[in-house]
Amino acid sequence: MNVKNNNLEAKKLLLKALTGSEAHTSYDEVYEALEHLGLNNYESKVYLFVATHVPMSASQIARELDLDRSKVYREIDILIQKGLITQTLDNPRLCIITDCATAIDGLIREWEDRFINGKRNKDKIIDFIQNHNKNELKADKKRNHISVLTSRNAVFYHICSVLTNCQSNVIIYTSAIDLTRMNYTEIPELLHKISKTNTCTIVIDKDLNGISKKYKGCRVIKIRKQIEGRIVIIEDQSVIMSSRLVNDERNHKDLSDISLAINEQQIVRNMQQFVKMVLG
Secondary structure (H helix, E strand, O other), rough: OHHHHHHHHHHHHHHHOOOOOOOOOOHHHHHHHHHHHHOOOOHHHHHHHHHHOEEHHHHHHHHHHHOOOHHHHHHHHHHHHHEEEEOOOOOOOOOEEEEHHHHHHHHHHHHHHHHHHHHHHHHHHHHHHHHOOOOOOOOOOOOOOOOOOOOOHHHHHHHHHHHHOOOOOOEEEEOOHHHHHHHHHHHHHHHHHOOOOOOOEEEOOOOOOOOOHOOOOOOEEEEEOOOOOOOEOOOOOEEEEEEEHHHHOOOOOOOOOOEEEEHHHHHHHHHHHHHHHHHH
């Protein structure tokens, strides 16, 4: 994935929200942006609270958020180490945010360093696994298999890997919330590329500002009924089905995104025929 562009987009959204220059930016959008920059559920919750309230002590923050006080102390220590917040010398010490632009730049550099190091070590890992793998039943493209994906990052990475070099029609049936999360991946760029020679259809349950620009070339259909779950169909190749939890606005836990990826041709054909019939 294009880490640099995705992180810059997250930074832009955060800066607008935290400086008040874009009042309509939602809490959930900013929460997602922080998640993409590496903050976990509690770190994001504490940081956004500190950023949007008057200076408070750790005990007050724990009380306001209804969280265990020792947990909040640990999260504050982590946020201080990340350079996102600092504390006054008062007694008790009060938590305040640091310059958000500088702090976010630090998070971006941290993620970019991890990405660069990961790419450097990729070949070493692949060579080791290929040389030591004794399993003859490998899950290749020609063999029917089912995969269980248990995190949002894993699901989005799998979708990107299937869409790469894809020469088939694509249907994505999901909520506006989930599609917003996809904006931080390569999925929009890959769909735009595919749409030049094939049909890409996106079915969502709410209007999204800028969706036609972000998913240029894609056919967008809005339905009235709330969508609970995610279905991605790559024609004649794969079906990826996720639980309804992926579209819960209150749910930001990456591990709650549980999906099945299936490449058995008859199942794929049945699913795409059914969806096409429903869409008309």
